[in-house]
Amino acid sequence: MNEFFAEYPLVFTMATTLAKIVLFTHIGLILAAYMPWVERKVSAWMQDRVGPNRVGYAGLGQPIADALKFIFKEDPVPGHVDKVLFTLAPALTVIPAILVLAVVPFAPAVSLFGQTAQMAIADLSVGILFVFAFSSLAVYGITLAGWASNSKYPLIGGVRSAAQMVSYELCLGLSVVGVFMAAQTLRLTDIVELQVDGYWNMFTQPIGFLVFVIAAFAETNRLPFDLPEAETELVAGYHTEYGSMKFAMFFAGEYMAMFVFSCLVAVLFMGGWDVPFMSNESFAALGNWGAALGFVAFLTKVLLFLFFYVWVRFTIPRFKFDQLMHLGWKVLIPLSLLNILWAGLWNMPS
Amino acid sequence: MLQDYHAVLVFLITGVAMVCTPLILGLLFRPKNDYAEKTMPYECGEDPIGDAQIRFDMRFYTTALIFIIFEVEIAFMFPWAHVFNSAPDKLFALGAGLIFIFIVFLGLIVDWAKGDLDWVKTFDTNKRRVQD
Numbered sequence: 488m489n490e491f492f493a494e495y496p497l498v499f500t501m502a503t504t505l506a507k508i509v510l511f512t513h514i515g516l517i518l519a520a521y522m523p524w525v526e527r528k529v530s531a532w533m534q535d536r537v538g539p540n541r542v543g544y545a546g547l548g549q550p551i552a553d554a555l556k557f558i559f560k561e562d563p564v565p566g567h568v569d570k571v572l573f574t575l576a577p578a579l580t581v582i583p584a585i586l587v588l589a590v591v592p593f594a595p596a597v598s599l600f601g602q603t604a605q606m607a608i609a610d611l612s613v614g615i616l617f618v619f620a621f622s623s624l625a626v627y628g629i630t631l632a633g634w635a636s637n638s639k640y641p642l643i644g645g646v647r648s649a650a651q652m653v654s655y656e657l658c659l660g661l662s663v664v665g666v667f668m669a670a671q672t673l674r675l676t677d678i679v680e681l682q683v684d685g686y687w688n689m690f691t692q693p694i695g696f697l698v699f700v701i702a703a704f705a706e707t708n709r710l711p712f713d714l715p716e717a718e719t720e721l722v723a724g725y726h727t728e729y730g731s732m733k734f735a736m737f738f739a740g741e742y743m744a745m746f747v748f749s750c751l752v753a754v755l756f757m758g759g760w761d762v763p764f765m766s767n768e769s770f771a772a773l774g775n776w777g778a779a780l781g782f783v784a785f786l787t788k789v790l791l792f793l794f795f796y797v798w799v800r801f802t803i804p805r806f807k808f809d810q811l812m813h814l815g816w817k818v819l820i821p822l823s824l825l826n827i828l829w830a831g832l833w834n835m836p837s
Numbered sequence: 838m839l840q841d842y843h844a845v846l847v848f849l850i851t852g853v854a855m856v857c858t859p860l861i862l863g864l865l866f867r868p869k870n871d872y873a874e875k876t877m878p879y880e881c882g883e884d885p886i887g888d889a890q891i892r893f894d895m896r897f898y899t900t901a902l903i904f905i906i907f908e909v910e911i912a913f914m915f916p917w918a919h920v921f922n923s924a925p926d927k928l929f930a931l932g933a934g935l936i937f938i939f940i941v942f943l944g945l946i947v948d949w950a951k952g953d954l955d956w957v958k959t960f961d962t963n964k965r966r967v968q969d
Contacts, residue, residue, distance in 0.1 A: 504844045508851055516855075558863045566876035567888075578856045585852040589845050609844040616915070617845075638878035639889045650897050653904040660911040667918035727879050732863040736856065809956035812900070816954045820907075820945060824938055827914075831931040834922055 489601040496602060503604040511608060514786075515588055519742040520550040522793065529797045554735070562731035565638065572635035577729070577736030580628030583621040584743035590614040591750045592676045594760050594782035595770050605676060606778065614675040615667075618751065619660060622706065625744060626652040629708070629715060629725050632737070636728040644724030647808065648708065648715030654815035655705035655712075661823035662698040665830030666755050679759030684766035689756040691833055695826040696756045698819050703748040705815070707741060710800040714808055749792040753785060757792075760785040899953050910941045 492499040524539060524546060531538025539546030564573065594606040611617050626649055633645015666688050670678045682688060689696040705712040716724035726737045753759055760770075760781030770777035806814070878885045917934050924930035948954055 500840060504847065508844075508848055512851060512855070554859075558859065559866055560863075561868050561870060562863065563871060563875050565878050566873075567878055574860075578853075578860075581856050582849075582852045585855065586845075586849060589848045608848055609841040611841050611845070634890065636878070637889045638885070639880060642889050642891075642893065646893055646897050650900045653901060653908075657904065657907050657911065660908070661914075664911070664914050664918045667915065668921045671919060671922045673915070673919065722879065722881065731867065732860050735859070812954065812956040816903075816945075817949065821942075824942060827918075827938060828935065831921070831927075831934065835927055835931070 492600045492602050499600065499602045499604075503599070504608065507604075507606070507608045511588055511591075511593060512585070514593075515585065515743060515746055518746050518789075518793070519739055520554070522742040522745065523553075523738070524549050525793070526797050526800070529794065530801050533798075533801050557732050557735040560731040562733065565636070565728050567637040568728065569635040569637065572631050573728075574733070576628050576632035576635060577733045577740070578628075579631065580625055580740035581736050581743060583624040583628075584740050584747055586621045587618050587747045588750070590617050590675055591747070591754060592679055592759060593785055594778045596676075597775055597778045599775075606782070607676060610674065610676050612672075612674050615663060615673045615678075615755075619656075622744070622747070623652075623656055625706075625740070626656075628737075628740065632729070633715075633725040636725070638728050640722045640727045641725050644715045644717070644721050644727070648725060651705060651708075651712065651714055651811060651815075654812060655702040655819075658698050658815060658819040658823050659702040659706060661820065662695040662702065662826060663755060664823075665692045665695045665826045668827070668830045669834055675754050675759075679754055679761065680767060682758040683761040683770070687756065687758040687761070692756075692826055692830055694822055694829060698823045698826065699756065700752060701814075701819060703752060704796070704799065705811075707744045707748055707796075709741075709745065709796060711803040711806050712811060713805060714811060717805065719805075745793060745796055746789070749789045749796070752792055753788040757788050759788075896956065896958075903948055903953065906944065907941070913937070 527549075528538045528546070530536075539549045542548035542552045564570065589608045590611050592605065592607040592610070596603045596605050598604075607614075629648040629652070630645045633641040633643075633648065636642070636645075666678065667673060669688065669691065670681050672678060704710075708715050714724075715721075716726075718724070721727070726734055729737060762780060762784045765780075770781060773780065878889065914934075914937075917930075917937075921927070921930050921934070945954075952958065
């Protein structure tokens with residue numbers, strides 16, 4: 488095997504890439520499917536209820552039952568909608584969320600058959616630009632859903648969502664500038680390796696971390712920023728007219744985006760696969776076991792942040808729209824500019 | 838180099854397939870039973886009046902305009918951040934960057950002062966307000 492792959496490294500790359508795509512999409516999909524269950528269980532625990540417990544042990548079969556129901560339910564399409572955009576919109580919210588996973592490094596590099604494989608599907612040199620390019624496409628899905636529905640509640644939800652997502656996109660972009668100033672690279676694998684055995688960016692750039700986390704909540708339309716949905720005033724916001732599988736797509740897209748942003752917070756600010764008191768050398772010394780350890784550490788951070796998402800949802804009430812715009816433009820943007828100054832002074836030679 | 842983008846392309850196809858499969862699968866199994874009332878836009882039981890694709894609030898347009906300007910400024914900031922730590926004179930690099938950021942921020946302040954960032958517009962109410 489070793490000689491074969493040494494002679495044809497392209498075969499090795501193709502095989503590992505396919506394996507990584509299968510593995511990482513499954514992690515993403517399973518987490519996205521079980522997040523609603525986790526959310527219902529955690530909210531039940533916080534509000535002293537029982538939560539889902541009918542389908543399977545502790546309600547663990549709930550996501551499967553829901554998926555089957557989504558397939559067999561009727562899909563009424565209102566007569567006034569723009570049919571093409573109406574069908575395109577759910578796909579446009581899910582696909583960008585999944586695509587961002589391509590650049591997330593899940594673990595240190597693995598060596599197999601005398602070759603090394605990076606544990607990101609595509610270890611792009613412009614990783615973070617790729618992330619911004621695709622995560623901002625999600626706004627099209629939601630806005631088009633609101634517009635194509637040709638109904639009043641979705642329209643309000645859609646335009647609100649556009650304004651909210653573009654406003655917080657700015658804070659998101661500005662808050663990571665500090666990370667690049669320290670790391671000198673846009674490649675996510677390198678950003679993690681610089682944090683291993685050093686300082687996690689959340690400690691060296693607390694302001695940037697705070698702004699990024701708040702903007703991540705707003706970008707994924709999660710409480711306290713779920714104005715596009717706002718069920719108490721807009722029925723269900725931009726997906727009021729959607730039913731069956733198309734609705735499930737919006738749902739899956741939202742949870743997928745939560746997973747992706749948790750990954751990004753872990754990679755950019757919480758040291759990625761880093762375990763405290765481990766250096767790059769000690770990871771390398773452990774070989775593939777080091778990669779496995781890093782993978783577990785990375786997933787732990789992601790799961791903790793996903794729990795934080797749920798925790799916040801049941802703690803902080805929703806903002807009003809003027810408060811949302813005020814926070815985005817007048818508080819977070821000046822704060823993220825301050826973070827650039829902070830990062831510049833931090834990296835000064837003393 | 839380009840190999841990485843091939844992986845992205847394969848992943849894109851996977852993503853599209855992942856979205857299309859359940860949609861098409863449902864199309865084969867689900868019942869279809871439409872009638873006029875069911876295909877009406879949902880407005881909590883009221884008959885909808887008029888089209889919903891109307892001209893909406895001007896404030897969304899202003900927000901989008903300011904966004905485009907700032908997004909371009911951020912795009913200019915990324916290359917600077919990329920080379921910042923390897924600059925021969927970091928103090929000069931930081932100063933140059935801060936001048937640029939200051940000019941950007943000046944734009945924000947102008948918008949702020951003109952009230953473009955206020956969602957709830959306030960008018961000069963002093964003339965009308967009763968002394969309280």
